[in-house]
Amino acid sequence: MxxxxxxxxxxxxxxxxxxxxxxxxxxxxxxxxxxxxxxxxxxxxxxxxxxxxxxxxxxxxxxxxxxxxxxxxxxxxxxxxxxATIKDHEGIVPGYTLIEGYMYENSDVEEYIVVRKKMKDELKDYYTLHGKTVFVDGLGTEQGEYITTEGGPIIHIDPMNVDAWQKSESTEAFVKTFE
Structure with missing residues (x-):
């Protein structure tokens, strides 16, 4: 329909x-x-x-x-x-899901959410291991969710940064691009 x-x-x-x-x-x-x-x-x-x-x-x-x-x-x-008429589809329903201002094909949502969460977790672990207090905020705002530390950079959890994080050699290498 x-x-x-x-x-x-x-x-x-x-x-x-x-x-x-x-x-x-x-x-x-x-x-x-x-x-x-x-x-x-x-x-x-x-x-x-x-x-x-x-x-x-x-x-x-x-x-x-x-x-x-x-x-x-x-x-x-x-x-x-x-x-999509839900009853007419087996498996993932065709269409799109809005995630913090960005549209994703339904078939790509799970993979993006898994990678996004892994990025957030690794960034939190990285900063915690370096003795910094980590703040995660912005969920539901126009700017979107982000991670920051006292005096540290603001790293938005958006498609561009998730992609850059995936392509980086390490979380440390990714973080250095914000310094």
Whole structure:
């Protein structure tokens, strides 16, 4: 299934679910104030073109659409994404998982989390062995989780640093890149 949504700045308006991308494009084609671009994946609505009230009729359904749902501050971007029907999949469900501001394919999540945890644990052990008090903070913030010590560097636990840590010869060599 595919979920269709209107994106107005930070607000997302879910329109509904469709069986195929072709159905989404059919639905979009009946909305006269939507602009489609050549790529056929880029669709937008200008606030000034959205009427006070419109009923979008498609295959017997009616979707109410009003300009009063939007801020008027942005061009409304129209997007869709695949949403797995859980019961239809064995094993890891296709899709993506958000981890501290970064999207990962569901099939890669476990490996990333294991490596991320190992990096954190080794950094904590490294600093503790060197007599430093370790602080781990930032989980859930815009900046993301990080490790630091008194007077030491701030090392963000993000994809770039996790990758650099994996490629480094040792934890000590990795830490030295922050000094």
């Amino acid at each position: 595919y979920q269709l949504k209107f994106i107005d700045g930070k607000k997302h308006h879910i329109v509904g679910m469709f069986d195929t991308v072709e159905e989404i494009k059919e639905w979009l084609a009946v909305v006269p104030f939507i602009t489609a671009y050549e790529s056929e994946k880029e669709y937008t609505m200008e606030y000034k073109d959205i009427p006070d009230y419109a009923e979008i009729e498609w295959r017997g359904s009616i979707y109410p659409l009003t300009r009063h749902s939007f801020s008027g501050d942005h061009t409304v971007v129209i997007d869709w994404s695949y949403v």
